[in-house]
Amino acid sequence: MRRSVHNLLTNTYIANKLKPADGKRAKLIEIFDQLTQLSYEKGTRKSDTAMREKVENVVHEATAYYKTIRIFSSGKGGDMEAFRDILFFFDERYLQNFRLRECLDLLRNEIERQKKIEDDSNVEHPPERNARKVNIHLKEFEQDLQEWEKLLLNQAEPLLRKFLSDVNDIVLFYRLNDKIGRLITSDDVFARSGPHYREFKSIIAYYTEFHLKLMRTPLSPEDLRELINQTLQQMGFRHAILKLRNVNQDIFNEMIYEIINEGNLGDTAKKFTDRSRGALDAIMTVERKDDGGEFSTKDLMKLFENLCDIENMKERYKPEPGIVFAGLAKIERERYPFHIPGTFDISLKFVSEYMRNSLIFVVDWLLKELQKSPHYSKPLRPLLDCVPVIRGFVKNYKLAMDIAADKSNQAVVRSKERHFIPKKIADGLAQSIRDNCSQLKQALVDSSYNVANSTIDRSGVLTKKITVIRDSCTDSHMRISKGLSEIERI
Structure with missing residues (x-):
């Protein structure tokens, strides 16, 4: 039935x-x-x-x-x-x-x-x-x-x-919504054989493959399992399947691993992440000290992923000890207005989004250039040196968003809903934005100088591209500076 x-x-x-x-x-x-x-x-x-x-x-x-x-x-x-x-x-x-x-x-x-x-x-x-x-x-x-x-x-x-990404989600939802209905029998059993079940697996495999190509993210088999699990959970399908008499969590995981193995998703993940950085790592390893640790080109790819999907990052950051980060709706002296949902009012969140988009633009371009021409790593080293400060922005912005999402930090003020964060967190985020603008500006100037004085082929073309990037960043940073000057003083 x-x-x-x-x-x-x-x-x-x-x-x-x-x-x-x-x-x-x-x-x-x-x-x-x-x-x-x-x-x-x-x-x-x-x-x-x-x-x-x-x-x-x-x-x-x-x-x-x-x-x-x-x-x-x-x-x-x-x-x-x-x-x-x-x-x-x-x-x-x-x-x-x-x-x-x-x-x-x-x-x-x-x-x-x-x-x-x-x-x-x-x-x-x-x-x-x-x-x-x-x-x-x-x-x-x-x-x-x-x-x-x-x-x-x-x-x-x-x-x-x-x-x-949205279209991929929408297609998956509608295709699975129809297909799962054909797999549930009248006695609440999930049919794990036959053409409909094979198509069920291929639908999820196609979705995941497209996601991998889009995000270019390195994922292990366990990461792939978690990606599929979370996607089905967000859409409501995981709960619907686990309710059935013949499915428990172990069987559900087994089904997901079937999809990963039969769809060769591990190979797909490797293929498309290798395109983005395999050639880089074969020729260069960028290592820098950062809080006692080191980072390589793999971190550049991870950084791009986090910038694109800050809202859903697995990492959770905690504020420094002594900072009040809950109940800000009732503590005016400790709070700063981070965002006013449903409006176009300028806010620290709006300015942060300007910064985020600018960084996505730069990091994505940098990855593509190094993918095509790994030997560009030397003249473009100043941009690679920006990784720690960009990572700091991601951390500060993610922390601010998580705190603002807490219901105890939201209140209606003058008929508008407002989301608050601690003043110290707001100050740290604003400073992180300024640091990124400043360091990125200098890195682009230095990279342009390095290319102009290098012997690499087609250096003129690369110089033109850096000029485009620099002009775009200048425009973005002017909007950011204007936005920071217009929001409430921290």
Whole structure:
């Protein structure tokens, strides 16, 4: 007898997923619409034709992203096949092979090739004779492209990852909600054989594989088991299955390990984390003292994971002894207003999110560059040296969020709900934000200097990329500084 799992679950989970995902979709459509406006129409040189071809390739790929994102609909679960099409598209053209970045690199190479032709020509001809004229159109386009890259790297890509994570969750929920209903018999037994059970396992395996590609996180078999266990628990499926007569926790774990082994998820985890750092560790090991310990490039990957998912980090931090961190709703002298939910009022949490997004942008870019070219580790060492201060921000922000989430630290003040944290915690978080802005700014300057004075191939391209990163961070840090000046004095 088929039993709808809707009878066992509330729809709170999926309702809380669909609306935010649709909001991300709307913002992504707006961003990618801007990205499709890149053009190079001027110029009549033969080289201009080559430029236009490369630009058209970039725009074509950005347009494909735009059209795919548009098919997401949050109405009544939307079109499930369309949701799956989104995952298939971005799996192939973003996670496994970032086609848009490839097109952009080819465009950058064409720009460098043309500039080299001009430089070589002008070396051969004295300035007063037949020097080749500078391609003004190319110089103007470079400025436009720099802003385009900032939009892609600083806004589009971080938001796209969050959107795809939501879509992956939504697809899993709906597919499992239907499939589990087919596996529960009339006498409350979970059928652990047959085509429906095999499909049940493959559905979870696909979800987990996509998650691994998206997060690029190193996970052991036990970590994978915990990931699947927590996901099913959040969706309500774990409880629904464990209620059945023939399933206990040991059997449930056995089912999860079946999924991991049959889906080769351990190999997938290794494959995609090796892409991100295996080559780095083969060529370099970054070791620094940090509170008596050492860190390697593996910590850079872990740091990226934590920045992307601070809210769900397993680590729990405690404030220093003597700091009152509970009951702040009734202790005005000890508290600081951290966040005002449901409003756009500037707050320490809003400023922290600016900082977080800026750091995600930088760390993600750094990982990708080192993945492609591990020998960049030497000139980019100043950025790697920022790991301890970034880690400090993660710790301070996570602690603040955990304290603010405590009901005893929440109160309605002047008709608005407010979440409080201790003043000392607020001061530590604000200082951590300032430290990150300062150290990151200097690290980018130093890295740019190192690259300019190095002998690495295509140093000009890397210098351009650092300039884009630096300009983007400057914009973000200006917003952060303005935000810190506007919030209540600590």
